[in-house]
Amino acid sequence: MFSTKTYQDRRELLQQKVGSGLILLLGNIENPINFEHNTYPFRQDSTLLYYYGIKVPNIAAVIDVDNQQTIVFGDELDIDQIVWTGKQETLQEKCAKAGVKTTLPFSALQAYLHRAIKSGQQVHYLPPYQSFNKILLSDLTGIPIGNITPSSLLIEAIVSQRSIKEHQELAEIEKALQVSVDMHMLAMRMTKPGMKERDIAHAIQHYAADQGSPLAYPPIVTVRGEILHNAYQLHTLKYGDMLLNDSGAETEMGYAADLTRTFPVGPAFSAQQRELYAVVLKSFSDARARLSPHVTFKEIHLHACESLVEGLIAVGLMKGDPKEAVSQHAHTLFFQCGLGHMMGLDVHDMEDLGEQYVGYTAEDPKDTQTFGLKSLRLGKKLEPGFVLTVEPGIYIIPELIDRWQAENKLSEFINYDRLHSYRNFGGIRIEDNFVITDNGYRLLGPELIKTADDIENFRKNYVS
Amino acid sequence: MFSTKTYQDRRELLQQKVGSGLILLLGNIENPINFEHNTYPFRQDSTLLYYYGIKVPNIAAVIDVDNQQTIVFGDELDIDQIVWTGKQETLQEKCAKAGVKTTLPFSALQAYLHRAIKSGQQVHYLPPYQSFNKILLSDLTGIPIGNITPSSLLIEAIVSQRSIKEHQELAEIEKALQVSVDMHMLAMRMTKPGMKERDIAHAIQHYAADQGSPLAYPPIVTVRGEILHNAYQLHTLKYGDMLLNDSGAETEMGYAADLTRTFPVGPAFSAQQRELYAVVLKSFSDARARLSPHVTFKEIHLHACESLVEGLIAVGLMKGDPKEAVSQHAHTLFFQCGLGHMMGLDVHDMEDLGEQYVGYTAEDPKDTQTFGLKSLRLGKKLEPGFVLTVEPGIYIIPELIDRWQAENKLSEFINYDRLHSYRNFGGIRIEDNFVITDNGYRLLGPELIKTADDIENFRKNYVS
Numbered sequence: 001m002f003s004t005k006t007y008q009d010r011r012e013l014l015q016q017k018v019g020s021g022l023i024l025l026l027g028n029i030e031n032p033i034n035f036e037h038n039t040y041p042f043r044q045d046s047t048l049l050y051y052y053g054i055k056v057p058n059i060a061a062v063i064d065v066d067n068q069q070t071i072v073f074g075d076e077l078d079i080d081q082i083v084w085t086g087k088q089e090t091l092q093e094k095c096a097k098a099g100v101k102t103t104l105p106f107s108a109l110q111a112y113l114h115r116a117i118k119s120g121q122q123v124h125y126l127p128p129y130q131s132f133n134k135i136l137l138s139d140l141t142g143i144p145i146g147n148i149t150p151s152s153l154l155i156e157a158i159v160s161q162r163s164i165k166e167h168q169e170l171a172e173i174e175k176a177l178q179v180s181v182d183m184h185m186l187a188m189r190m191t192k193p194g195m196k197e198r199d200i201a202h203a204i205q206h207y208a209a210d211q212g213s214p215l216a217y218p219p220i221v222t223v224r225g226e227i228l229h230n231a232y233q234l235h236t237l238k239y240g241d242m243l244l245n246d247s248g249a250e251t252e253m254g255y256a257a258d259l260t261r262t263f264p265v266g267p268a269f270s271a272q273q274r275e276l277y278a279v280v281l282k283s284f285s286d287a288r289a290r291l292s293p294h295v296t297f298k299e300i301h302l303h304a305c306e307s308l309v310e311g312l313i314a315v316g317l318m319k320g321d322p323k324e325a326v327s328q329h330a331h332t333l334f335f336q337c338g339l340g341h342m343m344g345l346d347v348h349d350m351e352d353l354g355e356q357y358v359g360y361t362a363e364d365p366k367d368t369q370t371f372g373l374k375s376l377r378l379g380k381k382l383e384p385g386f387v388l389t390v391e392p393g394i395y396i397i398p399e400l401i402d403r404w405q406a407e408n409k410l411s412e413f414i415n416y417d418r419l420h421s422y423r424n425f426g427g428i429r430i431e432d433n434f435v436i437t438d439n440g441y442r443l444l445g446p447e448l449i450k451t452a453d454d455i456e457n458f459r460k461n462y463v464s
Numbered sequence: 465m466f467s468t469k470t471y472q473d474r475r476e477l478l479q480q481k482v483g484s485g486l487i488l489l490l491g492n493i494e495n496p497i498n499f500e501h502n503t504y505p506f507r508q509d510s511t512l513l514y515y516y517g518i519k520v521p522n523i524a525a526v527i528d529v530d531n532q533q534t535i536v537f538g539d540e541l542d543i544d545q546i547v548w549t550g551k552q553e554t555l556q557e558k559c560a561k562a563g564v565k566t567t568l569p570f571s572a573l574q575a576y577l578h579r580a581i582k583s584g585q586q587v588h589y590l591p592p593y594q595s596f597n598k599i600l601l602s603d604l605t606g607i608p609i610g611n612i613t614p615s616s617l618l619i620e621a622i623v624s625q626r627s628i629k630e631h632q633e634l635a636e637i638e639k640a641l642q643v644s645v646d647m648h649m650l651a652m653r654m655t656k657p658g659m660k661e662r663d664i665a666h667a668i669q670h671y672a673a674d675q676g677s678p679l680a681y682p683p684i685v686t687v688r689g690e691i692l693h694n695a696y697q698l699h700t701l702k703y704g705d706m707l708l709n710d711s712g713a714e715t716e717m718g719y720a721a722d723l724t725r726t727f728p729v730g731p732a733f734s735a736q737q738r739e740l741y742a743v744v745l746k747s748f749s750d751a752r753a754r755l756s757p758h759v760t761f762k763e764i765h766l767h768a769c770e771s772l773v774e775g776l777i778a779v780g781l782m783k784g785d786p787k788e789a790v791s792q793h794a795h796t797l798f799f800q801c802g803l804g805h806m807m808g809l810d811v812h813d814m815e816d817l818g819e820q821y822v823g824y825t826a827e828d829p830k831d832t833q834t835f836g837l838k839s840l841r842l843g844k845k846l847e848p849g850f851v852l853t854v855e856p857g858i859y860i861i862p863e864l865i866d867r868w869q870a871e872n873k874l875s876e877f878i879n880y881d882r883l884h885s886y887r888n889f890g891g892i893r894i895e896d897n898f899v900i901t902d903n904g905y906r907l908l909g910p911e912l913i914k915t916a917d918d919i920e921n922f923r924k925n926y927v928s
Contacts, residue, residue, distance in 0.1 A: 031495050032593050033507045034809075035816040038681050040504040043497045082863050083800055086691035129496045131595035135609060145599060199674060206670040210663060217502050227550035336547055345498075352499035399546050 001053040001097055001253070002168055008099040010161065011051050015065045017157035021122035023063040024113070024140075026133045027074075030057045041214065046345035046352075047126060049254045050162055052098045056091065060109055061100075066121060071102045073109040110140050117141075124151035126158070129352045152357075159350055159357045163342065164385035169255065170435055170444065173344070173387060176257035177433060177445025179213045179249035184261055184448055187221070187245045188455070189462050191237065193265055197221050198233035200245065208249045216256035216347045219247035225262055225427030226395035228337060241265040242273055242426055248347065256347040258389050259448060260431035267460040269452055276394050277428055277452050279311030283392040284430045284450075287339055291382065291390070291434055291441035296364070298379035301339035304392045305331045305372075309413075312394075317422065320413045329372050330413035333404055334396070338376030340389040343433055348377060349387070382436045387444065391431035396422050465517040465561055465717070466632055472563040474625065475515050479529045481621035485586035487527040488577070488604075490597045491538075494521045505678065510809035510816075511590060513718045514626055516562045520555065524573055525564075530585060535566045537573040574604050581605075588615035590622070593816040616821075623814055623821045627806065628849035633719065634899055634908065637808070637851060640721035641897060641909020643677045643713040648725050648912055651685070651709045652919070653926050655701065657729055661685050662697035664707065672713040680720035680811040683711035689726055689891030690859035692801060705729040706737055706890055712811065720811040722853050723912060724895035731924040733916055740858050741892055741916050743775030747856040748894045748914075751803055755846065755854070755898055755905035760828070762843035765803035768856045769795045769836075773877075776858075781886065784877045793836050794877035797868055798860070802840030804853040807897055812841060813851070846900045851908065855895035860886050 001007075014023065027048045030039035044055045052061055052072065059074035074091050082088075095103050104112070113123060123141065127150040128134045138145045165173070183204040191200055201221040208215055220228075223235050225244030237243060243265055248257035262277070264270075269277060287304040305326045312318040312334060318325060325331060342349035342358055350358045359378040360366045367373040378388060401423070403409075405416050433444045449455055465471075478487065491512045494503035508519045516525055516536065523538035536559050541549060559567050568576070577587060587605065591614040592598045602609045629637070647668040655664055665685040672679055684692075687699050689708030701707060707729055712721035726741070728734075733741055751768040769790045776782040776798060782789060789795060806813035806822055814822045823842040824830045831837040842852060865887070867873075869880050897908045913919055 028498075031504065033504075034492075034510050034593075035812060036593050037815065038811060040495065040497075041682070046498050079863060079867060083861055084692045086688060087863060129498075129500050131599055134599060135595055198676075202670055202673040205673075206666050209666040209669075212662075218505070224550060228548045347502060348499060350499075351501065397547055399543060399551060403543060 004097060004099040006166075006168070007051060007053055011063055011070060011099075013161060014051065014157055015063060015068070017160065018065055018124060018154055020065050021124055022113070022116050023065060023154060024123055024125040025051065025061045025063075026125070026128065026136060027054075027059040027061070028057060028130060029132050031130065031132070044254065046254060046350070047158055047162075049345055050158075052095075052100065053253070054091075054094045054098055056094065058106060059091070060106070062109075062112065064116070064121075069102070070100055071104055071112075072098075072100050073104050073106045073112070075106050113140055124154035126150050126154060126353060155353045155357050159353055162344060162350055163358070164383065165344060165387050165435065169344065170387070172251050172253055172255035173257065173433070174445050176213065176216065176249050176251045176255050177259070179208055179211045180247065180257040180259050181446045181448045182211075183207055183247055183249065184245060184259055187243070187247075188261070188263055188449075188458055191243055191263070191265060192463050193237050193239050195237050196233065197223065197235050197237065197243070200243065201233050201247075204245075204247055211249070212252055213249035216248045216250035216258065219245070221245050221247065223265070223426065225393075225429065226397050226425075227427070228395065237265045239266040240270060242269070242428065244427060244429055246429065246431065254345045256343055256345070257445065258343055258347050258431065258433060260391055260429045261448065261450065261455075262428045262430065263455045263459060265463075267463050268456045272422070272425065273428075274452050275315055276311075276425070279308060279315065280392055280394055280428045280430055281451065282311055283307040284390060284432075287390050287392060288432075288434070288441065291436060292439065293382050293384050293436055296379060296381045297340065297359075297388070298364075298376065301376055301379070302326055304339050304390075305335060308335055308392060308394065316418050317415055318413055319415055325410075325413040328410060328413065329370060330410040332372035333400060333410075333414060334394045335392065336372060336375065336395060336397070336400070337393075338373075338378070340391050340431075341377035343387050343389055351377070384436050384438050386436040387433065388436070389431055389433055391429055393427060393429035395427040396425040398423055468561055468563040470630075470632070471515060471517055475527055475534060475563075477625060478515065478621055479527060479532070481624065482529055482588060482618055484529050485588055486577070486580050487529060487618060488587055488589045489515065489525045489527075490589070490592065490600060491518075491523040491525070492521060492594060493596050495594065495596070508718065510718060510814070511622055511626075513809055514622075516559075516564065517717070518555075518558045518562055520558065522570060523555070524570070526573075526576065528580070528585075533566070534564055535568055535576075536562075536564050537568050537570045537576070539570050577604055588618035590614050590619060590817060619817045619821050623817055626808060626814055627822070628847065629808060629851050629899065633808065634851070636715050636717055636719035637721065637897070638909050640677065640680065640713050640715045640719050641723070643672055643675045644711065644721040644723050645910045645912045646675075647671055647711055647713065648709060648723055651707070652725070652727055652922055655707055655727070655729060656927050657701055657703050659701050660697065661687065661699050661701065661707070664709065665697050665711075668709075668711055675713070676716055677713035680712045680714040680722065683709070685709050685711065687729070687890065689857075689893065690861050690889075691891070692859065701729045703730040704734060706733070706892065708891060708893055710893065710895065718809045720807055720809070721909065722807055722811050722895065722897060724855055724893040725912065725914065725919075726892045726894065727919045727923060729927075731927050732920045736886070736889065737892075738916050739779055740775075740889070743772060743779065744856055744858050744892045744894055745915065746775055747771040748854060748896075751854050751856060752896075752898070752905065755900060756903065757846050757848050757900055760843060760845045761804065761823075761852070762828075762840065765840055765843070766790055768803045768854075769799060772799055772856060772858065780882050781879055782877050783879055789874075789877040792874060792877065793834060794874040796836035797864060797874075797878060798858045799856065800836060800839065800859060800861070800864070801857075802837075802842070804855050804895075805841035807851050807853055815841070848900050848902050850900040851897065852900070853895055853897050855893055857891060857893035859891040860889040862887055
């Protein structure tokens with residue numbers, strides 16, 4: 001946990017931003033796998049972590065803005081439970097560390113809220129993402145699940161606060177990155193032809209766990225790098241493949257890292273791989289150089305796309321004017337998603353609060369229709385303290401090529417003929433994490449090797 | 465998956481048992497961790513696995529008993545999704561393997577059910593344990609969540625079927641046990657003073673994952689064996705400690721294993737440990753010897769308790785008449801829980817359907833009040849084909865002793881004075897898995913060493 005004052009200050013600021021009424025924050029539960037008492041690892045809700053730092057299931061927190069008071073609702077263990085779980089720090093002790101003086105039984109929450117509503121206080125709450133909390137929120141407020149209306153005032157207040165990372169939060173993220181860089185180095189050391197993808201995925205997960213870190217998200221470790229959400233990890237690695245490793249650790253306090261590297265399964269890239277790798281790396285460097293306050297991330301995204309197109313033209317896979325190609329979204333045949341996203345207590349930071357609030361503004365809302373842009377999670381003007389990922393890529397997706405080619409789509413920009421010999425190429429992504437500073441940006445965490453030369457020089461020590 | 469005929473036969477039998485109406489089985493979803501698209505590993509609902517073997521999220525199955533037809537409701541991937549996930553076996557192909565000819569979009573389910581209800585068909589469904597399915601079931605049926613009424617007819621039909629394991633199911637469980645025995649041997653090889661509990665827990669999890677097996681439940685790996693649900697894994701192991709390892713793997717098809725061993729962190733048990741270990745092992749052997757059809761598991765549980773009491777009397781921790789002590793529940797100061805439970809597609813098999821249905825009968829219902837018996841998940845008469853665990857233990861829980869002693873509770877059976885020197889003893893559990901045969905029982909899986917001598921002989925090769 002951070003200091004007591006940290007949590008007090010964060011709540012104080014939140015109260016000021018919200019102004020009046022009650023703020024209700026629901027914690028997470030231990031979610032059932034295949035029956036109620038066989039549960040997934042507990043993960044506290046990130047907003048509750050941010051304002052209270054308390055990592056126990058089945059609690060809710062209320063901030064009574066009008067009366068400058070906060071209460072945590074939750075139950076202490078009774079002796080029957082202590083028989084099963086052992087003596088533990090009490091909820092009251094945990095609350096004290098977060099600067100909370102009052103705790104009440106969870107069962108008192110409903111009556112408490114009803115009294116508040118009756119007395120005319122408005123109850124502000126967030127969009128629930130776990131079904132348990134949808135039901136709970138409906139029970140607590142008497143509003144049917146379908147009509148639950150999260151408070152945009154509260155969402156905006158929280159997003160504005162959580163978006164600007166404190167120094168101690170940056171230090172946590174760099175802790176997550178230290179573990180993540182080690183995970184990636186381990187993957188680059190151990191990968192050999194004949195292994196299965198999952199051998200690597202399990203080893204890095206095991207390494208992180210031994211450091212006390214769960215993974216911040218299900219790792220993508222695949223020779224089919226073009227499959228963006230690849231859960232299948234049973235391919236056998238062979239010479240000529242590239243392995244894409246997108247994985248990051250989470251600290252004990254809940255802060256995430258999110259790194260991607262793509263490297264050859266053998267000691268070296270093929271000429272074709274090397275060529276496209278350089279295109280992605282150039283796009284990465286071009287995007288990184290533009291990171292600074294007062295630029296929108298959407299501009300940087302579009303610059304990165306242009307850079308990709310220039311490279312793809314040089315390779316002969318695209319043609320025409322790069323700017324024009326990007327404006328017509330021709331690059332989305334190769335780069336179907338966004339350049340990056342906010343990162344913090346969530347790997348996609350605050351995604352539960354809504355991408356529109358986190359990544360966009362009312363004046364410049366998210367484009368939810370256009371292929372490519374609809375997957376760009378962050379578009380708005382950057383500010384000092386934002387932490388984000390930069391992750392351009394090239395993904396050769398046969399099904400998508402077939403569909404475009406059948407329509408002869410944007411053939412003024414795409415060399416479909418030449419593309420044919422890349423059909424089984426796979427995918428490349430390079431991803432690092434940055435904080436926006438007053439003048440530009442700072443790479444977070446230790447530098448992880450990323451040029452093709454550096455990767456090959458490293459790999460040749462471990463595979464021949 | 466098993467053969468197509470297996471699933472067809474299982475459904476055919478279920479139809480016969482239920483007789484009429486519609487059977488609705490809901491599959492599981494990918495549950496959110498900290499936002500909707502960051503999800504826990506998917507685990508299909510076990511009943512859906514049993515009747516269909518289909519491991520994809522967001523499906524539901526209907527068996528129209530009146531019209532002898534089954535339909536799976538679920539959506540095929542569209543091209544937008546294939547861009548993200550790659551081409552995969554279609555739902556229709558998966559259904560074909562399960563002998564299902566008709567698939568419909570998930571969105572068609574509600575109208576389908578409404579038509580059926582309107583035409584007078586009764587819809588039978590199971591108790592939902594995941595909150596998502598509580599909401600879904602309420603939406604589908606129009607019944608408020610609090611009033612959802614699962615079909616006891618359907619529950620009884622499924623319990624009667626799933627309780628008797630087929631040979632191919634036994635083979636799956638033995639596959640899970642093969643991995644689990646290897647996990648336990650690994651733990652017994654690697655454990656050394658100075659390590660942390662979690663080092664062992666992570667290593668066995670990693671081993672199982674590499675065999676393609678997730679763990680069937682969160683592993684309990686602890687030097688505080690008396691804490692029955694110990695999630696804390698940060699104790700440093702030291703000479704004199706015993707490590708309790710309760711962990712089991714799950715096969716790709718979903719079948720579980722559940723083994724416990726307790727062994728010294730150093731090369732040998734202390735005299736005190738050895739003495740109580742022998743008491744638990746004797747109780748285990750006594751219970752095992754009684755496994756056979758037509759005996760109730762409750763009788764075997766009580767015999768095992770009596771055996772524990774006899775041992776504890778010999779050691780000087782209890783006194784008086786063993787039978788009398790057990791009938792007054794005096795043993796529950798040392799053995800607070802049940803002797804075992806059913807096992808199969810769930811580690812506590814079918815616990816989502818209700819312990820009363822799975823472990824008891826209407827004539828001899830579960831005792832839900834008495835400390836000790838209220839934690840006995842299985843009480844009814846055993847039948848050939850039942851798969852169950854036998855897991856007696858001795859748990860020295862200081863908080864419980866203090867409470868009993870303050871009341872001078874059952875002091876005619878407990879030597880509180882002598883117990884004082886055992887206050888920090890910890891806990892011992894020994895657990896294996898068995899199938900009930902026509903004449904008795906058969907140990908499932910390879911035999912895992914369990915006498916104190918065998919364990920010490922093994923351990924001394926790895927720690928000195």
